[in-house]
Amino acid sequence: MLGWFKKKFSKDEDTSAPQTNTEPQQTAEITQDASTTSPSPEAVPKQQEVSEPIPQPDETEEQSSGIGSMFQRLSTRLNKTKESLVYRMDALFLGKKEIDADLFDELEEILITADLGISTTMELLDDARKRVKRGALSDPKELKAILKEKLHSFIMASDKPAELVMPESGPFVIMVVGVNGVGKTTTIGKITKKFKQAGQSVLLVAGDTFRAAAVAQLKIWGERNDVSVVHQQEGADPSAVAFDAMDVAVAEGYDVVIVDTAGRLHTQVNLMEELKKIKRVMGKRLNNAPHEILLVLDATTGQNAVSQAKLFNEAVGITGLALTKLDGTAKGGIVACISRELAIPIRFIGIGEQIDDLRDFDADDFINALFGDETYTQ
Numbered sequence: 023m024l025g026w027f028k029k030k031f032s033k034d035e036d037t038s039a040p041q042t043n044t045e046p047q048q049t050a051e052i053t054q055d056a057s058t059t060s061p062s063p064e065a066v067p068k069q070q071e072v073s074e075p076i077p078q079p080d081e082t083e084e085q086s087s088g089i090g091s092m093f094q095r096l097s098t099r100l101n102k103t104k105e106s107l108v109y110r111m112d113a114l115f116l117g118k119k120e121i122d123a124d125l126f127d128e129l130e131e132i133l134i135t136a137d138l139g140i141s142t143t144m145e146l147l148d149d150a151r152k153r154v155k156r157g158a159l160s161d162p163k164e165l166k167a168i169l170k171e172k173l174h175s176f177i178m179a180s181d182k183p184a185e186l187v188m189p190e191s192g193p194f195v196i197m198v199v200g201v202n203g204v205g206k207t208t209t210i211g212k213i214t215k216k217f218k219q220a221g222q223s224v225l226l227v228a229g230d231t232f233r234a235a236a237v238a239q240l241k242i243w244g245e246r247n248d249v250s251v252v253h254q255q256e257g258a259d260p261s262a263v264a265f266d267a268m269d270v271a272v273a274e275g276y277d278v279v280i281v282d283t284a285g286r287l288h289t290q291v292n293l294m295e296e297l298k299k300i301k302r303v304m305g306k307r308l309n310n311a312p313h314e315i316l317l318v319l320d321a322t323t324g325q326n327a328v329s330q331a332k333l334f335n336e337a338v339g340i341t342g343l344a345l346t347k348l349d350g351t352a353k354g355g356i357v358a359c360i361s362r363e364l365a366i367p368i369r370f371i372g373i374g375e376q377i378d379d380l381r382d383f384d385a386d387d388f389i390n391a392l393f394g395d396e397t398y399t400q
């Protein structure tokens with residue numbers, strides 16, 4: 023199930039040993055050096071000393087459950103969107119013998135309520151109307167299959183591989199951005215577990231220095247995953263924290279660095295300027311860093327998520343999306359809307375608050391889970 027990034031090395035070694043760099047390791051010494059610089063990384067021992075992962079509540083359930091029930095779980099978690107989109111569609115088509123203007127009006131309302139957005143809804147319906155006009159479509163039941171196919175093609179619209187691609191050498195740096203409360207820190211915790219399970223060493227960076235609670239929250243995720251967290255005191259310059267974290271990551275040979283950032287400063291303009299600065303500063307210390315700028319969006323905010331994505335994209339250039347809280351919303355149509363309007367790959371979807379409630383995004387799985395089929399058929 024770990025198809026969501028390509029490893030930088032073809033590691034044949036035992037994946038339980040996270041330090042696989044060929045350069046000689048001077049971990050103890052470097053840790054000490056680094057701790058004398060301002061952003062002391064916590065003196066948490068690196069993974070080789072702690073081989074026992076902390077069991078999470080639903081870890082065994084997930085591992086023993088297999089693909090079938092993982093799919094089932096996705097389907098269950100998407101239930102609110104299923105109800106608002108698919109079941110309402112079913113109910114509408116059931117009572118109709120032919121496709122008429124009334125049916126299109128009701129369908130339009132269903133699609134907009136599920137947050138597909140006006141223009142995505144219009145394109146979907148225009149396509150169906152044309153088919154009806156040509157005489158290629160008359161049975162309401164066929165309409166459902168056409169809508170499903172079209173939704174699938176919208177989601178595929180960004181047409182880029184969704185896996186994270188790690189650099190050939192050096193740490194893979196992910197900068198995580200998004201407004202307050204969307205689920206950045208939680209998503210970082212969940213992603214960390216995935217990397218660790220794949221045998222990568224991970225360093226977390228507390229770049230949200232504007233609230234002490236934000237640093238504390240990231241540290242909890244660090245403890246859960248048994249990884250170090252670089253942090254400074256509240257109010258520190260986040261660019262300085264990120265810059266120094268690059269030093270630690272290079273010196274200690276980390277595979278992956280994930281940088282948390284603030285979601286709200288005094289004004290939104292300042293936030294964007296701050297994020298640009300963090301990005302620039304990391305790039306100065308480590309060529310091409312950050313390699314991934316992951317924007318976290320809260321699916322429950324519907325269309326608002328699209329406007330947020332546009333703003334963040336203009337400011338820092340977003341390379342991937344994580345869409346959270348799909349478990350708690352009837353607005354899951356936003357997935358199709360975002361894919362079609364932004365053409366930025368959705369890498370992950372969040373379907374709950376627990377550490378395992380993050381999925382690699384897969385268009386086929388998503389559509390099938392929503393429409394209740396096991397396999398996607400054109």
Ligand SMILES: Nc1nc2c(ncn2[C@@H]2O[C@H](COP(=O)(O)OP(=O)(O)O)[C@@H](O)[C@H]2O)c(=O)[nH]1
Nearest residue numbers: 202203204205206207208346347372373374375
């Ligand atoms: N139901 C649900 N809640 C989530 C999900 N992701 C995050 N949350 C919750 O959203 C809230 C805000 O998350 P947080 O990570 O602190 O957001 P941040 O301000 O962007 O860092 C927390 O209560 C999380 O548990 C998800 O996929 N589903």
Ligand SMILES: [Mg+2]
Nearest residue numbers: 206207230236
């Ligand atoms: Mg946070």
